[in-house]
Amino acid sequence: MAIHKKEAFTQTEQDLANFAKALSHPARIAILKVLAQKNECICGEIVEILPLAQSTVSQHLKELKNADLIQGTVDGPRSCYCINWKAFEKFSTSFNALFTNLKIQQSKSCC
């Protein structure tokens, strides 16, 4: 493509799209599930559970971290990850607001 046009949309639309993009791979959804269920959220445990190579899991963790959905702290030679609940709450609320706003006009649908 020539140039990305994403900046031409509203900030809300971009934020929602970025959140959706973070969730747009089953591995990342699976990671979030594991992180929510486990007390200990060591990277290695996730690698064992997922059917992916360690480097690939690490990459998905990085993307979730870039999206601000998870946090990581170093624990000796290990990395402990967990969900950033504050950001997660913000995003999921925005998403629900989108769903609700779309549905409000449902009766006007033409098809």
Add this chain to the structure above:
Amino acid sequence: MAIHKKEAFTQTEQDLANFAKALSHPARIAILKVLAQKNECICGEIVEILPLAQSTVSQHLKELKNADLIQGTVDGPRSCYCINWKAFEKFSTSFNALFTNLKIQQSKSCC
């Protein structure tokens, strides 16, 4: 990449990821907003509103259609699109369920 590993995850995870992918571009979120607001949902109107070329908008519409989020009916030389509310309801409910399930264990978080 060698091979896609998406099939290795649960159907629910794949479905959620596909839905999220459909929403992972601001243009597609903007399109859904327009479709929800307008009675008449002609392709050309969307093209005028969005800062994208006609062919690009058509492509985004195609992706939303592939994701089963919208429906399109031919109206003479025009195409009338609208949200597939039944599918949309299903997806947004699944998404909310994911959010809720993740949040249930929030107190156990380690970081």
Add this chain to the structure above:
DNA sequence: AATATATATCGCAAATATACGATAAAGCAT
């Protein structure tokens, strides 16, 4: 029939995403 209008599709270019092995870096144990 010729023309205009609206939309989908094709072809192309560039950017991103996905995946893995190999390697580097950082901390722990002996």
Add this chain to the structure above:
DNA sequence: ATGCTTTATCGTATATTTGCGATATATATT
């Protein structure tokens, strides 16, 4: 110090996404 474990990063290959202009197609209009 040396080696072991764990994780991040690099390099690479391939697939997908994004975007646009050009073209094809299908329906109106004159």
